[in-house]
Amino acid sequence: MPDPVQEGRSETDETVFGEIVSRGRNLLKCIQCGACTGSCPSGRRTQLRVRRLMEKVLMGFEDMLNSDDLWLCTTCYVCFDRCPRDAQPTSVMKRLRNIAVRKGFMKPAHQKVARLFCETGHLVPINDEVKAVRKSLGLSELPPTVHSHPESLKELQILLDVTGFRRLIG
Amino acid sequence: MTDYSLFLGCIVPNRYPGIESATKMVFNKLGVGLKDMLGASCCPAPGVVGSFSEETWLTVAARNLAIAEENHADVVTLCNGCFGTLFEANSTLKNEEEARKAVNMFLSKTGKRYKGSVEVHHFAKLIYEKHLDQVKQLGGQSLTGVKIAVHYGCHLLRPRTLKKIDNPEKPGFVDELVHSLGAESVDYRDKHMCCGAGGGVRSSNLEVALDMTREKLENIRASQADCILNVCAFCHLQFDRGQRELAEKMGLEYNIPVVHLSQLLGLAFGLNPRLLGLQAHAISTQPFLRKLAEVSSR
């Protein structure tokens, strides 16, 4: 167990704790009751322990950024709903993920899917089999989305550029 | 006649177009107009893109909302993920000036602008709230004798404080819709539980996602339901494809037909099952259609 970073608990932007709390202070009210972990459908079958993760953030740890645990959450929001202090653990989870990705901790499978998004504008792009089904249903072969509007795809790609997304996902 | 901007997302148009076709026909029967959202993209998926960059997620969502604003028509979604993204993004952009400014600055590079002039609706809630009487008229009691396991999914009702649609621990409105069609909405263990697909888990940890789906399928099988009814395209995919994956990877077979609410309504309204795309599922819907035929002939 690494020592908590001495300044890790300070609320500056340089610390994980500081960045997470700057986006929302609800986490500070956590009393570590464990209702989140007890509710977590993923935790029942994986190593994800939501409460523990929250405590690590509060205490200034940063090692969780590199862990698989972060990515075992389905964002079902049951913990969020049931938390008696409204500490909003799901939001913390997402913010942790954002920081992890920024620091280069991104799963290859996610990079793959993110690239599909950058290339096609859809996380799940169409294929020939489905085009045929569309036709048989009397629908247009390509849906009226970016798939059939190349100029819109370009617009989207500009946004993915200026927000730094393309660079982010590597 | 109020028109809505139909937001298709990814899975509906690109994997289960039957839902798209069913929706169009059902809304037509209800006398509700749907406008295409030309050039819309992925919503973007809240647990995936939102996990990588909340800023990008908000910006892309804002672009989609801007398209609806250009339609001058509120958004209606067919997937809880799309609903989660567009509803939350809309709420954030309306209430947080800083965020709105930042996003509009990005959007200006594409000549678009978010104004905050539309609302975002989930099709299931919209139909329940505004068209329940018509549903009863068009399809009341047409599904009598059928047992349905309703799966609400996660992002329709949660977080409760934001969505304020129904009590996520004990929701009722989809069960009521099912009941109004004459079918029985069966109770089953852990009905409120997630299907396992969201948050990027399906893409990066498929076994974990499938294990959750497996648990749900066990519970649904125990309830002896004739089908799983969902209101979310991603849950639809996870239950449908997921059953095939569970069979292939783990030799577990459930063979429970999976039906999206738009398709169920189509069936109740007497529309041709083929036009609802029910033949294009991974798990055959034949047993369900046979049961329907059987009970309606009695």
Next chain:
Amino acid sequence: MKGEPLKEPPKEPVKVGVFICHCGSNIAGTVDVKALAEFAGGLPGVEFSTHYVYLCSDPGQGLIKESVKRLGLNRVVVAACSPRMHEETFRRTVREAGLNPYLLEVANIREQCSWVHMNQKEAATEKAKALVAAAVVKSLYNEPLEPLTLGVEKSVLVVGGGVAGIQASIDLADQGFKVYLVEKQPSIGGHMAQLDKTFPTLDCSSCILTPKMVEASRHENIELLTYSEVKSVEGHVGSFEVTVLKKPRYIREDLCRACGICAEKCPIKVPSEFDMGLGERKAIYIPFPQAVPLKYTIDPAHCLYHTKGVCRVCEKFCPEKAVDFDQKPVEVKLKVGAIILATGYDLYDCSQKYEYGYGRYRNVITNLEFERMVSASGPTSGQIIRPSDRKSPRRVAFLQCVGSRDVNSNKYCSRICCMASVKQAHQVKEKDPSSDVVIFYTDLRCFGKGYEEFLERVQGEGIKVVRGRVAEVVEDASGNLRLRYENTYLGEVFEEEFDLVVLAAGLIPSDIKELRTILKLSTTPDGFLAEAHPKLRPVETFTEGIYVCGAAQGPKDIPDTVAQASAAASRASALLAEGMVSIEPITAEVDEDRCGGCGLCVQACFFNAIELEVKEGKRKAKVNQVLCKGCGVCGATCPSGAVKMRHFTDEQLRGEVEAILSTVRR
């Protein structure tokens, strides 16, 4: 009349003395008190101006008194802290100096000046000058006023017959005051009567309560009004006019001997409220065997005669002929000097916490239901059983904080549930030492005398405590419950099976919305009755003469309830013993020559303190000096300027504004 120029000062030469307080460095650290005193000395009407380090001190007050006497001052301005702090003090000082206390004026140059402008010394001093100038002008027009003194009725109304109300009643009655104890249930006793054993001593609750209940019923100074509710309260401190509605029992209380034959014969069974629905009573019933008064009551909602016009078997068999279906509600009018609210608590409705399955799963019960089960005279004769199959449970779980410490229900802690569960866990283990008992908690609050020691003892008996708020409860076919939780000390998740689950339901205030409206009582954000000051005035309300005690003010255990009840009785008796109450004369006054009888003031008044009366054929407004709070709404509303607000006249207010403006524009 509105718009008239400032009147001339009164004929009698006015000599104002201005006293500026340093308040140590609280004021002097920011405001230049010396310059302020000099400035004040130059104001019209000011005969003497000085400054002193602590005016509220003995020498400070002595300075004021001595200056008044020596210089024949007839108006005093004290520039110091908020009048809420020391207006009373300085009024007394001025009175001791021989002046009417209302000739004093206080300028707040601390809370409203030095404390809020600490880094702006010059500006603060200028502001202080303006405040003092205003106070001086006001003081020129201050008139001597006499408070109204009224007699105080030497009787008290106590609302609520639980242990708090009973204790307060006995305390007051012992001092010779007459007490009317009103209770809406057919018997006094409240929730304490439902308890089996009390923590930490494991005293039998009924055994320690019933003597008090009997004392309350037998005391010559206590009149019990059970099965009754307060319908209206008029009046004011010292003289409340209360109307109590006695609901009809349909039984002649003077004849009923409580033999019980009527209940034996009654064909209608109803879930017993006292037994939390676990047991039954008849439509004609006594709530519990030790009820006080021990008289039967007929429940009209279930009685066959009341609902369908048939039966009347009880009447037929009653040997005393005590049944009287024609009995009507009776209005009792009381006049009391003080009112004590002891309305107690209700339990949080656990069915709202859907994920725990209360109300759906048979073997999930609340702590109060457990009390009734474990009571020897309760619905299961003291057997702890699973409601689904009446078998003894082998594995019992206690879930804490249900409806407490939770943004989704009540944010506050209900204080007693940790101890209640520890006690109940002990009782389970005592009856069946082979049972497995676990308390699932977030914190274990054992704050009172002997409480921590009790926990230690109970742990020693083999009760397990697991720190983890249970996430959800799932029922299986056998009626057993599976609990999903994280043991936070281990950091591991579990799904564990129990056969009985007891929810530590939180406390919520009793539903007294009607009563609160009648008495205009406020609540704190948690919904409990508001005390006048959370630290220093825990049993008084914002309304003089109305006191609060027990769980009505906030969740608490029996020792604290009894202590608070005695405290409320003590405060009430101080009022009654004095025998008199002083009403401040800062009220409205009607100039009948100006009054046109339009009645707008009557409509505007929040306190029903002004009404129109006919005098010599003309309608004139008249102020009830006792009800008037001096709020000023009538004065502002009156189109003819006929209503004068004593001590805050239009001239005074305008004079203050003009003084401020002219000071800052210098």
